[in-house]
Amino acid sequence: MIDVALAEGLLQAQFPQWAGLPLRLVEKAGSDHVIFRLGDELAVRLPRHEGAIGQAKKESVWLPRLAPALPLAVPEPVAVGRPGLGYPWHWSVARWLDGEVATLDLADSWEAAETLAAFLDALQRFPVAGAPREGDDLLPRRDRATREAIASVAGVFDTGAMTAVWQAALDVPAWAGPPVWFHGDFHIGNVLMSKGRVSAVIDFGGLGVGDPARDMMMAFTLMSAGSRAVFREALGADDATWARGRGWALAAGLNAYCSYAKTDARVAAQTTRQINETLTDLRLSFGGG
Incomplete structure (x- = not known):
């Protein structure tokens, strides 16, 4: 089960610098990822299924290169997490984008x-x-x-x-x-x-x-x-x-x-x-x- 407890545990184990920030589930986040807001400035994304497991690495490589050439904001990757605590896939931390x-x-x-x-x-x-x-x-x-x-x-x-x-x-x-x-x-x-x-x-x-x-x-x-x-x-x-x-x-x-x-x-x-x-x-x- 992908829940706040799992996300908190992964953060504590891999990115302890953010482990003390408040973490809350983002409702209606889509079918590919469970998304949590981390503090005021970050988002944590954990893939729900195998079809989404390559996204964390792909975005971390390409979005920093593409972003300066694009006229709209795109996610800014901050870190890629590893499998752990029974969770089998890579996951990501990115800057929170305001808006709806x-x-x-x-x-x-x-x-x-x-x-x-x-x-x-x-x-x-x-x-x-x-x-x-x-x-x-x-x-x-x-x-x-x-x-x-x-x-x-x-x-x-x-x-x-x-x-x-x-x-x-x-x-x-x-x-x-x-x-x-x-x-x-x-x-x-x-x-x-x-x-x-x-x-x-x-x-x-x-x-x-x-x-x-x-x-x-x-x-x-x-x-x-x-x-x-x-x-x-x-x-x-x-x-x-x-x-x-x-x-x-x-x-x-x-x-x-x-x-x-x-x-x-x-x-x-x-x-x-x-x-x-x-x-x-x-x-x-x-x-x-």
């Missing part, structure tokens, strides 16, 4: 859309030498799982429309340009806002290089049709990149919906919107109402 998780209050904000596009543009321009390669960055590798997910939610969503979105993503040419950096999990839950404006991007566990379409997901988790158009224009995304990005958003939304919607109403609402926005976007691209 972005909400749909920003859905119609052209400013937010332009800010997030500028963030991606800066990320994509960063040199890729030595960058980590994520092994699952090609849509066709998700074909079987996505079609099975479409079939499994036939009573909830329009299966014909979902299949059309997915097939459109597979039918366009694959990314033929040089690999560029992507965040890898660029959605509403990984953006912070402060005073009504986007202030930070967090959770770089999927960070890698390859097809920039992977980060188009933000357009379908946060934005409305109008701000989505602003986002796309600011990025200069061509039709093929946009179609693949829409496919990524559908696949990711279905995966999260099938995994968590029955037990988490917040995830159910977010992913329902995400899936439906991909359907709306395809319909509008063909001139539908």
Whole structure:
């Protein structure tokens, strides 16, 4: 069990300089990590499952290099902890980022859309030498799982429309340009806002290089049709990149919906919107109402 007692024990054993600071659980911290606030200035993140165990080391290597080139705040790693006290994985300590998780209050904000596009543009321009390669960055590798997910939610969503979105993503040419950096999990839950404006991007566990379409997901988790158009224009995304990005958003939304919607109403609402926005976007691209 990952609880305050475990986190306190790991800190005492490995980073005693922080062991006396108050430690409290951050509620609704996401599906990959249990997060604790440590004092006023630090955060402790412990992976929940094997899929997140490489994040601590990856962020400690790359975020200090990327941060100066990015127009939004990102986590500042302070230390990487080792397995211990029966906990099997590496974990991290980072500077606390003020703000709250972005909400749909920003859905119609052209400013937010332009800010997030500028963030991606800066990320994509960063040199890729030595960058980590994520092994699952090609849509066709998700074909079987996505079609099975479409079939499994036939009573909830329009299966014909979902299949059309997915097939459109597979039918366009694959990314033929040089690999560029992507965040890898660029959605509403990984953006912070402060005073009504986007202030930070967090959770770089999927960070890698390859097809920039992977980060188009933000357009379908946060934005409305109008701000989505602003986002796309600011990025200069061509039709093929946009179609693949829409496919990524559908696949990711279905995966999260099938995994968590029955037990988490917040995830159910977010992913329902995400899936439906991909359907709306395809319909509008063909001139539908």
